[in-house]
Amino acid sequence: MSSTNESIATQPFATLYSFRRCPYAMRARMSILLNGITVQLREILLKDKPTQMLLCSPKGTVPVLVLANGQVIDESDAIMSWARDNSDNSAFDAPSDEQLALISDNDSWFKAALDHYKYHDRHPEQSQSYYREQGEVFLQQLEQQLITQDYLFGTQQSYADIAIFPFVRQFAHVDKTWFEQAPYPALHRWLAVFIQSDSFEQAMIKHPPWQVNDATTYFPN
Numbered sequence: 001m002s003s004t005n006e007s008i009a010t011q012p013f014a015t016l017y018s019f020r021r022c023p024y025a026m027r028a029r030m031s032i033l034l035n036g037i038t039v040q041l042r043e044i045l046l047k048d049k050p051t052q053m054l055l056c057s058p059k060g061t062v063p064v065l066v067l068a069n070g071q072v073i074d075e076s077d078a079i080m081s082w083a084r085d086n087s088d089n090s091a092f093d094a095p096s097d098e099q100l101a102l103i104s105d106n107d108s109w110f111k112a113a114l115d116h117y118k119y120h121d122r123h124p125e126q127s128q129s130y131y132r133e134q135g136e137v138f139l140q141q142l143e144q145q146l147i148t149q150d151y152l153f154g155t156q157q158s159y160a161d162i163a164i165f166p167f168v169r170q171f172a173h174v175d176k177t178w179f180e181q182a183p184y185p186a187l188h189r190w191l192a193v194f195i196q197s198d199s200f201e202q203a204m205i206k207h208p209p210w211q212v213n214d215a216t217t218y219f220p221n
């Protein structure tokens with residue numbers, strides 16, 4: 001949905017280049033939403049990235065946030081922190097070293113295992129179940145943390161929960177039947193809280209790819 005509301009349009013908004021299905025972009029959108037920030041949203045296609053985005057961030061990954069003053073933030077964790085730091089009512093504390101270590105595991109070897117599991121036909125050196133078992137090492141670690149508490153680092157949603165759940169969701173979606181019967185009850189419960197939340201529903205609303213002459217789309221809207 002687009003808006004040309006004048007009172008909104010006169011305020012200086014940051015612009016978020018995003019791709020709906022990208023887990024890095026999901027963590028950025030969730031953080032923006034939960035921290036009560038509004039941005040201008042530009043949905044992109046990875047196979048046809050807008051020149052305007054590439055001029056701001058030549059490395060060509062999403063998410064990219066361009067602030068009203070022109071500053072570019074093109075790493076998802078930095079966008080999460082920016083949303084938290086610019087919120088009147090922060091949704092979570094700044095991440096602890098333990099949270100950052102877990103996110104680093106997520107973004108490195110778990111993400112690699114996830115990609116190999118999902119696109120196993122491109123990696124025929126090993127079987128799909130081999131790659132899945134590699135990813136399960138991370139799932140087991142999360143399960144251990146979630147057995148005794150609702151969220152990864154306690155009773156409240158943390159930066160790490162928001163950063164990690166989109167990747168676990170993607171892992172679950174590779175083979176939903178397998179995931180549903182896998183022995184991770186605490187992880188299932190935790191993931192369902194996010195996937196079934198109103199915030200996630202809002203973060204996953206479909207938008208057509210942005211084009212230069214489009215009316216501004218605000219997120220959330």
Ligand SMILES: N[C@@H](CCC(=O)N[C@@H](CS)C(=O)NCC(=O)O)C(=O)O
Pocket residue numbers: 019021022023024025046060061062063074075076077
């Ligand atoms: N380290 C980056 C990674 C972002 C990333 O790799 N995003 C993927 C989409 S999920 C991407 O844009 N890939 C570029 C492409 O496929 O052309 C971040 O945290 O923002």
